[in-house]
Amino acid sequence: MTGAGSLTWLGHSCAVIQIDGHVFVTDPVLRKRIFHLRRKEPVDPAALDGIDAILLSHSHHDHLDLRSLDRLDRGTQVLVPTGAGDLLRRRGFRFVREVVPGDEVGIGSVRVWVTHAEHAAGVRVGTGKTEPVGYVVAGTQTVYFAGDTDLFPGMGALGRVDVALLPVAGWGPRLPAGHLDPSRAVEALALIDPRLAIPIHWGTYAPWRPPRGDDAPARAFAELAATVVPTVDVRVLRPGQSCGLDYGRTVNAPGATRSTGTL
Numbered sequence: 001m002t003g004a005g006s007l008t009w010l011g012h013s014c015a016v017i018q019i020d021g022h023v024f025v026t027d028p029v030l031r032k033r034i035f036h037l038r039r040k041e042p043v044d045p046a047a048l049d050g051i052d053a054i055l056l057s058h059s060h061h062d063h064l065d066l067r068s069l070d071r072l073d074r075g076t077q078v079l080v081p082t083g084a085g086d087l088l089r090r091r092g093f094r095f096v097r098e099v100v101p102g103d104e105v106g107i108g109s110v111r112v113w114v115t116h117a118e119h120a121a122g123v124r125v126g127t128g129k130t131e132p133v134g135y136v137v138a139g140t141q142t143v144y145f146a147g148d149t150d151l152f153p154g155m156g157a158l159g160r161v162d163v164a165l166l167p168v169a170g171w172g173p174r175l176p177a178g179h180l181d182p183s184r185a186v187e188a189l190a191l192i193d194p195r196l197a198i199p200i201h202w203g204t205y206a207p208w209r210p211p212r213g214d215d216a217p218a219r220a221f222a223e224l225a226a227t228v229v230p231t232v233d234v235r236v237l238r239p240g241q242s243c244g245l246d247y248g249r250t251v252n253a254p255g256a257t258r259s260t261g262t263l
Contacts, residue, residue: 004141004246007163010043011204011239013063013147015165016051019245020139022110026055026165027147029205030068034061037171037205041239048072053107056080057117057147058132059087059124062171062205066091079105079112079135083128090126101133110139115158117149119178136161141245144192148201150178156191163245164194167201169217182221186228196233196243197225204239 005019013027030043054076056064064084074092082098089096097105103114112135119132134147136158143163168185175181179201180188189197199218215236222234235243 004244005139006242006244007143007165007198008047008242009165009198009200009237009239010047011039011041012171013057013145013167013201014043015145015198015200016047017137017143017145019137019141019143020109022052022108022139023050024053024055024107024110024112024137025051025072026135026145027057027063028054028068028072029062029065030071031065034065034205036207037062038207038209039205040203044240045071047240051076053077053079053112055112055135055137055145056084057134057145058119059084059127059130060148061124063148064124069093077107079114081130081133083130084124087124087126099133100131110137112137115144116152116154117147118152119148119150143245144194146180146188148179150180151184151188151191155188158192161192161194163196163198164189164192165198165200166221168199168221169202171205171207182217182224185221186224189225189232190229193229194232196235196245198235198237198243 008016012029015026017024032039077095078088078093079097079099082100085096085098099114101114101116105112115134117132117134121129135145137143141162144161145165166185167180168182199221202217218236225234
């Protein structure tokens with residue numbers, strides 16, 4: 001991908017971000033089945049070639065899946081909330097950095113800022129107590145990956161954000177505290193004020209059987225955003241589809257939906 005870079009959504013909270021020649025992947029959960037959750041569509045392994053850094057938001061199994069991480073190069077740098085690093089080291093990853101909100105990490109010419117996330121602390125066998133985080137990946141373009149979060153005041157103080165990856169749903173019939181639904185995600189959008197927003201964490205996994213591909217949460221987010229923050233370009237991508245970071249140019253995404261004003 002040439003130009004400013006690109007973003008490919010692989011489903012749930014997993015996105016591949018290409019900025020200034022560097023490639024980042026967020027919360028790579030890739031398997032067809034994780035406990036009782038089923039995935040509708042497989043992930044193309046080629047989408048994960050050349051990853052420079054893995055950004056893990058928290059230790060819940062639908063965000064930090066060890067068997068999915070096994071597909072990635074053990075020499076890849078990993079950022080993970082403090083307390084969960086030994087999970088990755090025991091898996092053979094050699095460059096693991098435990099982070100907390102406020103940390104800054106350089107990956108080549110790109111800076112990664114660690115942000116707060118308003119979500120329940122992770123409790124998992126083999127880890128200490130971990131506090132969820134989000135990330136701002138800053139190069140010539142700036143991408144905010146929220147992880148799992150609810151609204152928090154600091155969303156309005158992230159600085160310049162060109163692209164926001166915002167969760168808009170969950171995987172079950174109820175959305176527990178610490179998550180954004182479409183309307184609260186639009187409130188977050190108004191605080192962050194990016195150029196481009198892509199809804200994530202919807203329609204990828206479902207309990208017991210593959211999801212039916214219901215894109216209602218993403219479309220509800222796009223429709224409400226068009227009314228509340230019409231200056232933001234909202235793109236609804238399907239798993240595996242890509243969007244250029246230069247003003248939302250959609251590439252290799254025959255079914256992507258653009259919402260600037262209306263769907």
